[in-house]
Amino acid sequence: MRTLIQNGSLVRSTGIEQADLLVENGFIKRIAPDLAETADEIIDARGKLVFAGFIDTHTHFDLDLGVTVTADNFVTGTRAAILGGTTTVLDFATQDHGMTMQDAFDLWQKKAQGSSCNYGFHMAISEWNGEHAAEVERMVAQGVTSFKMYMVYDAMRLNDGEIYAALKHMAALGCIAGVHCENYDILNERIHELNSVGMRSPLGHPLSRPNEVEAEAVSRLMRIGQLAHSPVWVVHLSTQEGLEEARRARRRGQEVYLETCPQYLVLDDTRYAEPDAEKYIMSPPLRKRADGDALLSAMTSGEIDVIGTDHCSFMMSQKALGGGEFSKTPNGGAGVQNRAQLIYTYAVRTGRITLPQMASLLSENAAKLFGMYPNRGSLAEGAEADITLYQPEGESTISFRTNAHHCDNSPYEGMKVLGSISDVLLGGRLVVRDGKIAQEGKGRFVFRKPGQRYRT
Numbered sequence: 001m002r003t004l005i006q007n008g009s010l011v012r013s014t015g016i017e018q019a020d021l022l023v024e025n026g027f028i029k030r031i032a033p034d035l036a037e038t039a040d041e042i043i044d045a046r047g048k049l050v051f052a053g054f055i056d057t058h059t060h061f062d063l064d065l066g067v068t069v070t071a072d073n074f075v076t077g078t079r080a081a082i083l084g085g086t087t088t089v090l091d092f093a094t095q096d097h098g099m100t101m102q103d104a105f106d107l108w109q110k111k112a113q114g115s116s117c118n119y120g121f122h123m124a125i126s127e128w129n130g131e132h133a134a135e136v137e138r139m140v141a142q143g144v145t146s147f148k149m150y151m152v153y154d155a156m157r158l159n160d161g162e163i164y165a166a167l168k169h170m171a172a173l174g175c176i177a178g179v180h181c182e183n184y185d186i187l188n189e190r191i192h193e194l195n196s197v198g199m200r201s202p203l204g205h206p207l208s209r210p211n212e213v214e215a216e217a218v219s220r221l222m223r224i225g226q227l228a229h230s231p232v233w234v235v236h237l238s239t240q241e242g243l244e245e246a247r248r249a250r251r252r253g254q255e256v257y258l259e260t261c262p263q264y265l266v267l268d269d270t271r272y273a274e275p276d277a278e279k280y281i282m283s284p285p286l287r288k289r290a291d292g293d294a295l296l297s298a299m300t301s302g303e304i305d306v307i308g309t310d311h312c313s314f315m316m317s318q319k320a321l322g323g324g325e326f327s328k329t330p331n332g333g334a335g336v337q338n339r340a341q342l343i344y345t346y347a348v349r350t351g352r353i354t355l356p357q358m359a360s361l362l363s364e365n366a367a368k369l370f371g372m373y374p375n376r377g378s379l380a381e382g383a384e385a386d387i388t389l390y391q392p393e394g395e396s397t398i399s400f401r402t403n404a405h406h407c408d409n410s411p412y413e414g415m416k417v418l419g420s421i422s423d424v425l426l427g428g429r430l431v432v433r434d435g436k437i438a439q440e441g442k443g444r445f446v447f448r449k450p451g452q453r454y455r456t
């Protein structure tokens, strides 16, 4: 099977090039201007931007919180992902108490059957002891080279000593761990304070975990990483104060990778006054406009590495399980389909980042950091043909009604976006054509190697 993509503008971290691209048997075979090749299928990409398929570094599909299970499973979530131009998601396989990492890996492999985009797993761990240490190598042997630890959530949290020991061990094996940075004791105390003065509505959510709650935890993680001689990856960074702590660590010479999410760039905490504000309850919470601005500036200067959605969707009826109380409402929002359009509209078209930076942030950096480069994350001869075509013309409005998410709400409801995903190739197969699903269920597990430490 040969597919020829003609007349497109190829966008890479290094620049933009007008060229044709020949795909054969799932791989990029040739890239050159005006290729005179025969092909089974020809895609006219005139006027379109051609990117290496986007990689979402942070999703939660089919996650059981105990009280309820996320609205999107892998079938619905990856269908939405591919329509949004994302060809690989890295989801969090979760090792709950009493489970081995192998149990979690096997369970997530089952859950991911029927996915419409490629998928890999970060292993989220809730315990750390000698047995778990031995398991890390077994995970690496199965293509899982990144891990996640939480400083919060009763079911998941590790203490600082455990985080230190785990980081040390993982770094020695070439692995990287992401950490959810919030100060558990302080946010719980603040929830208690707010509840005791009768503040239980969503307005209390950002008040319970102000910027300092994240910044303190980022600062602590930086020092733990320094002691462990380990790189660290801060997941869903949301505040300028947290960013400042990461900058300080980098100035000391530490190797720090930063992820942020579209919601922290384009939304702010005034949303908690809206009538259906439960849909904005996520942790970290939405912040001030100035925080989004600081994060966008950090994208401009190349300080942010990757953008994940933290897609973790719940129906409004599931959000209502909290009885209107912010501290009991399931945390998370839908967004896996909207990432590229939001970044293109609110970061590229506003002049905050260039198109090559968009290619780095949505694909290349993630492929490097998480051990998929140069097979993915690059438009190069020999790479896997995961390719996303973006039509920069046109305008539309985000709505849960038109999103493919299995979710009756969207934090981005009513927001205008510029351009759209027109076509997506997954392993050389055209899976999205003219903005519509052409083939589903073609996603495969991505076996990852230890990542490239590109900030050393």
Ligand SMILES: [Zn+2]
Pocket (backbone or CB within 6 Å): 058, 060, 310, 312
């Ligand atoms: Zn998350």
